[in-house]
Amino acid sequence: MGVNKGAFITFEGIEGSGKSTQIKLLASYLKKEISKKIFLTREPGGTVISEKIRSLVINHLNQKSNPLTELFLLFAARAEHFDLIKQKLKEGYIVLCDRYLDSTLAYQHYTGSIPLKYINYLQLLIDKNQKPNLTILLDLHPNVGKKRIIRRNKKLDRFDRESVEKMNLIRKAFLKIYKLNKNRIILVSNNLSKKEVQNNIRTIVLKYLNK
Numbered sequence: 001m002g003v004n005k006g007a008f009i010t011f012e013g014i015e016g017s018g019k020s021t022q023i024k025l026l027a028s029y030l031k032k033e034i035s036k037k038i039f040l041t042r043e044p045g046g047t048v049i050s051e052k053i054r055s056l057v058i059n060h061l062n063q064k065s066n067p068l069t070e071l072f073l074l075f076a077a078r079a080e081h082f083d084l085i086k087q088k089l090k091e092g093y094i095v096l097c098d099r100y101l102d103s104t105l106a107y108q109h110y111t112g113s114i115p116l117k118y119i120n121y122l123q124l125l126i127d128k129n130q131k132p133n134l135t136i137l138l139d140l141h142p143n144v145g146k147k148r149i150i151r152r153n154k155k156l157d158r159f160d161r162e163s164v165e166k167m168n169l170i171r172k173a174f175l176k177i178y179k180l181n182k183n184r185i186i187l188v189s190n191n192l193s194k195k196e197v198q199n200n201i202r203t204i205v206l207k208y209l210n211k
């Protein structure tokens with residue numbers, strides 16, 4: 001099977017929902033079986049400057065920071081990152097991005113204080129309506145996600161420390177976004193083994209790539 005067209009595929013979901021695990025498994029599978037041109041990236045991040053902004057957002061902002069500071073930092077990171085994504089798509093890469101626009105909507109709008117119209121406007125300035133082709137929304141009960149985060153071998157950051165109640169609100173926000181964007185987003189339960197979830201994701205992605 002050979003695929004030459006580029007594709008922009010994003011992974012979304014609450015902390016602990018399995019995005020990073022599944023996107024890495026998918027990237028190695030696609031690289032081995034489908035195309036050498038796989039670009040695995042993440043938000044916030046993905047370029048030197050955007051990774052610096054990621055560190056600011058994750059390690060230096062806190063509950064008391066102005067929500068607009070976070071919003072502008074996230075979009076500043078995205079402006080840099082999207083140039084790279086666009087370039088990769090033009091070169092025929094399959095771009096796999098760990099979190100993207102739906103995270104901004106879930107955190108900054110649905111469970112935050114930023115009106116939707118401003119997020120849409122800033123996004124449009126950056127992407128000129130070049131949206132992801134496909135989004136995998138990993139869904140998991142926050143209780144399970146929380147347990148997995150605590151067991152994960154990584155220092156906890158401010159997002160990992162979020163309460164189960166807040167995680168539940170974010171989960172509901174993602175589900176709302178899913179209902180409004182069923183043409184683009186596919187809901188995948190992560191309440192199965194890593195392998196079973198990966199198989200489900202592969203089926204969805206291959207179906208999209210072969211369309």
Ligand SMILES: Nc1ncnc2c1ncn2[C@@H]1O[C@H](COP(=O)(O)OP(=O)(O)O)[C@@H](O)[C@H]1O
Nearest residue numbers: 015016017018019020021148149152192193194
């Ligand atoms: N299906 C699964 N079953 C059990 N543990 C899982 C599963 N998927 C992921 N995990 C574990 O849960 C933790 C969180 O997964 P991760 O991929 O880091 O989530 P995210 O990137 O969405 O925050 C990791 O330690 C990972 O190994």
Ligand SMILES: [Mg+2]
Nearest residue numbers: 019020021098
């Ligand atoms: Mg992750």
